[in-house]
Amino acid sequence: MxxxxxxxxxxxxxxxxxHKYIKKTKISLLLWLILPSIMIILNVTPFFLLIIAELFILVTFIISYYHFKKYNIILExxxxxxxxxxxxxxxxxxxxxxxxxxxxxxxxxxxxxxxxxxxxxxxxxxxxxxxxxxxxxxxxxxxxxxxxxxxxxxxxxxxxxxxxxx
Missing domain, CATH: 2.30.29 (PH-domain like)
Structure with a gap:
């Protein structure tokens, strides 16, 4: 606007x-966190590998969200x-x-x-x-x-x- x-x-x-575009991007970031988590839970049987994979996805998401929040342009x-x-x-x-x-x-x-x-x-x-x-x-x-x-x-x-x- x-x-x-x-x-x-x-x-x-x-x-x-x-702001409108940023909301769409935040929703897509959340989907990229949820969808791989569901796939890993359904496909990985050893509990230890499941926890490691989930921690990897969570840490990757936190880093990318921090970078997105810090360097994203809301207002020009x-x-x-x-x-x-x-x-x-x-x-x-x-x-x-x-x-x-x-x-x-x-x-x-x-x-x-x-x-x-x-x-x-x-x-x-x-x-x-x-x-x-x-x-x-x-x-x-x-x-x-x-x-x-x-x-x-x-x-x-x-x-x-x-x-x-x-």
């Missing part, structure tokens, strides 16, 4: 919330200031994972790009394209807005062009 709001009549904050923000853009990625604990400021004179191009990849689509199934807003500078290309639609891209681009006058 994309939100555009003005802060202090100076900055425009464009935020994209990914694009802050349009008077002379710069700030891209922020925020995780579940409200910690900023990525924070980069881009000056206006460094921006060469702003474009929309589709990339192949697997993700949870808005319709509830698996999709095959990821869509990004790309900001090209003289030294790097920045991405913003995983899974944005072309209409959202046009709105964001119009806001950036209007505010920064590029």
């Amino acid at each position: 994309m939100k555009i709001e003005t802060v202090n009549n100076k900055e425009i904050v464009i935020s994209i919330d990914h 923000k694009l802050i349009v200031k008077e002379n710069s853009l700030v891209i922020q990625n925020i995780n579940n604990d409200e910690k900023i994972i990525f924070n980069e400021e881009i000056k206006i004179d460094e921006i060469k191009e702003i474009f929309f790009k589709d990339e192949l990849g697997v993700y949870f689509s808005r319709g509830g199934g698996l999709g095959d394209k990821r869509k990004f807003l790309k900001i090209k500078t003289s030294y790097k290309v920045f991405s913003f807005g995983i899974l944005i639609e072309n209409e959202d891209y046009k709105k964001i681009r119009a806001v950036i062009k209007e505010k920064l006058k590029i």
Whole structure:
């Protein structure tokens, strides 16, 4: 869900919330814990091997869930200031994972790009394209807005062009 709001009549904050997709991913992680456990319980007869296999699955799940929770992006923000853009990625604990400021004179191009990849689509199934807003500078290309639609891209681009006058 994309939100555009003005802060202090100076900055425009464009935020994209990914809570809906995160819930789907958490459910799939739980399924990957439960399904192998059921298969092991039904197929492994020695009790000692059963416990070792279950502990292995549980430890693997705990490590992957910790990594998922720590590094997963819940909220993406694009802050349009008077002379710069700030891209922020925020995780579940409200910690900023990525924070980069881009000056206006460094921006060469702003474009929309589709990339192949697997993700949870808005319709509830698996999709095959990821869509990004790309900001090209003289030294790097920045991405913003995983899974944005072309209409959202046009709105964001119009806001950036209007505010920064590029």
